[in-house]
Amino acid sequence: MHYRISSSNPASRTIEVEFRLTGLAAPTVELQLPAWRPGRYELQNFAKNIQRFELFDQTGNPLIFQKITKDRWRVQTEGVSELVARYTYYSNTVNAGTSFADDRLLYVNPVNLCLYADDRLHETCTLELDVPDHWEIACGLTPTSPNILSATDFYELVDCPLIASPDLQHETYKVGETVFHIWINGNIQPDWERIRRDFYQFSEAQMRLFGEFPEKDYHFLTLILTTPFYHGVEHRNSTMLVLGPNDEGEGLYTDLLGVSSHELFHAWNVIRIRPAELLPYDFTKENYFTTCFVAEGVTTYYGDLMLRRSGVFNDAAYLKELQVLLKRHFEANGRAFQSLTESSWDLWLDGYDKGVPNRKVSVYNKGATVALILDLHIRRKWNHARSLDDVMRLMWERFGKPFIGYTLDDYRAVTEEVAGEPLDWYYDRCISGNEPLEPLLNDYLAFIGLRLESDAIDPVNTPAVFLVQPDDPEGLENRLRWLNDQH
Structure with missing residues (x-):
């Protein structure tokens, strides 16, 4: 399963998705969009954000399909070896579980907008981002080439949010053999010496409690807003944090410490x-x-x-x-x-x-x-x-x-x-x-x-x-x- 994500008109608050599924042999395929996301145990029905939805075969011919539930499509694939779904996803909300784009940010929770086929959940997935070459990408997935990330299966893919931006600030620290990444996007000047010291201390204390860390690396992905906000979501080897306002006061820093320690324990x-x-x-x-x-x-x-x-x-x-x-x-x-x-x-x-x-x-x-x-x-x-x-x-x-x-x-x-x-x-x-x-x-x-x-x-x-x-x-x-x- 291969996904390509872009935003050609970020002012419209739409994200364009191309989903390519190869190796087809059955006369029909059913495509599913998740109805909820890990870390938030309520139905969020992401399909309501899809504006345009089209399906094609490997030669570009339209495929016949029918929507059979609120977020599931049955596609006629007789004689078809590959299908391509192209659709737009609307998101004008920023929290730790959404997706969003503007002219200097592409923020994606793949669980919001990535289709899957039931019998292909355990196959390798690749995610390609159509962003400028000078933008940095913060994500827990493995990069395989510039702007392309790889996941071992769909479950890993949708448990790894990402931020792509030219404005990302990045620092690392290491506890034992585990490398921790702190990514911050927002109009602030972080006190990196203080952040590295405090994050090291609570990370080391948690690792000492359990005796080991489940992953080889970990990413704190942080968006700082201009308005008051406090939200974090746990993921496989990362957490998505959205905080504000960006006044750089002690309140913001205390919030950063509190939500980061909480989400790390979720690892x-x-x-x-x-x-x-x-x-x-x-x-x-x-x-x-x-x-x-x-x-x-x-x-x-x-x-x-x-x-x-x-x-x-x-x-x-x-x-x-x-x-x-x-x-x-x-x-x-x-x-x-x-x-x-x-x-x-x-x-x-x-x-x-x-x-x-x-x-x-x-x-x-x-x-x-x-x-x-x-x-x-x-x-x-x-x-x-x-x-x-x-x-x-x-x-x-x-x-x-x-x-x-x-x-x-x-x-x-x-x-x-x-x-x-x-x-x-x-x-x-x-x-x-x-x-x-x-x-x-x-x-x-x-x-x-x-x-x-x-x-x-x-x-x-x-x-x-x-x-x-x-x-x-x-x-x-x-x-x-x-x-x-x-x-």
């Missing part, structure tokens, strides 16, 4: 330690699963914690981020009716919208909160000799490294093995239940010398919550052991 957790229901991805429909509290909640918990453990954040900076996390859960949906497993399932329904009040919880915020509870439970029982780190290492060794997919029962078995006891109370209350978590959380926060308080006692209205630090020398000692991962 293990969800890219490789993946729910069985998502292995392999079925791009035609919803892929329901109940463990997004592991995929996103545990990752959210570790994203900021790794910044503290690595020394990028000090205690005050980390506790500030922890308070923000807890406020997002307890002030927004601390009394919601759905459990984490229910809300994970319903990501495909309305998980990324505000939705009906008090219906669902955030798999990110509540997921991170219950990850904190589990981590502190294990640490308290084993006096820090065991922790959630051990859970994630076992998940990596048993499911991520062999890449076989895990179930909710698998995750529960690993957590109970590390805890050394049944965890019925945890899964009943925190995962499959919906009761308020403040009393339980405060029981564990007390172990590290913290307490969650509210500014109201009215149970009808949502109170504001905040973290306090009581004078507790023993709690402070445990907090420091937790934050520094001291056994």
